[in-house]
Amino acid sequence: MSNLSFRRTRAPAVAVLALAAAALAGCGGAAAAGSHSHPAATSAATTAAERAAVPGPATKVPATKAPAPAAPKVLLSLSGSGIANSPPVLVAAETLTVHYSYSCASFGSSGNFIADLQSGNQASLGSDDQPVANALGSGGSATTTIYPQNPGSDYHLAVNSECDWNVIVWSGVVTQSPPATTPAAAPAGTDPWAVISAFYGDITSKDYAAAWTLLGFHPNGASYAAWVAGYADTGAQTVTEISESGDQVSFNLTSNNPDRTVQTYTGTDTVQNGRIVAASVVQTG
Helix, strand or coil, X not given: CCCCCCCCCCCCHHHHXXXXXXXXXXXXXXXXXXXXXXXXXXXXXXXXXXXXXCCCCCCCCCCCCCCCCCCCEEEEEEEEECCEECCCEEECCCCEEEEEXXXXXXXXXXXXXXXXXXXXXXXXXXXXXXXXXEEEECEEEEEEEECCCCCCEEEEEEEEECCEEEEEEEEXXXXXXXXXXXXXXXXXXXXXXXXXXXXXXXXXXXXXXXXXXXXXXXXXXXXXXXXXXXXXXXXXXXXXXXXXXXXXXXXXXXXXXXXCCEEEEEEEEEEECCEEXXXXXXXXX
């Protein structure tokens, strides 16, 4: 049996220290890895948070202006002389402003100026009559506010005067003074026969609004709509003068209707200040 001998060798100190340093480095690296797995991402997040914490410039929100109130709208502007009725206008507002002026210089003395804004047949319930003016003198002007009782309905202006006049109607309230207006002179072509010819010419062309302005009264008290409806089956009108005396004209009238029927009439109209103020027409055939 051989005699074996064993000799323990000591590891160099430098190697031990290197191993210990490596072990410590491994522990430290593991700990670091456990608590900061992505140093670059963390740094970016921190930077973003810091930027968010710094207040930026204030954003200016433009101020909004309240919408301006709607400007008053002219519903009707009418000038004339003597008695007249305007075409109908739709009145939607509950408040209207009316400015009128009149002058009786052409009349030669003081005169009346009476104006009303009316809706419906004045002889029936539910109609409305809003007084605008009831003046007597050589002339004048004024602005007034009226309150229609039937908003959403058609109204017309009815004027009774011997003078020249001008009327303007606005929807809403006019806060500023209306511009000065000069009443118009009597309409051109106030010869009684010329007025009657123009009236029936307007009926033929179905310009009922123009024909209505040549009337100084409401036939049978009818409203404008009912008056127009009465001409639904009327065709071309042929009027022939018989005689003329002062402001009265007698004439024959032939109506050639769309259904091929022919009707004949004879009549006498009274014309004053360019408008028909009375009429008597009788069918003869």
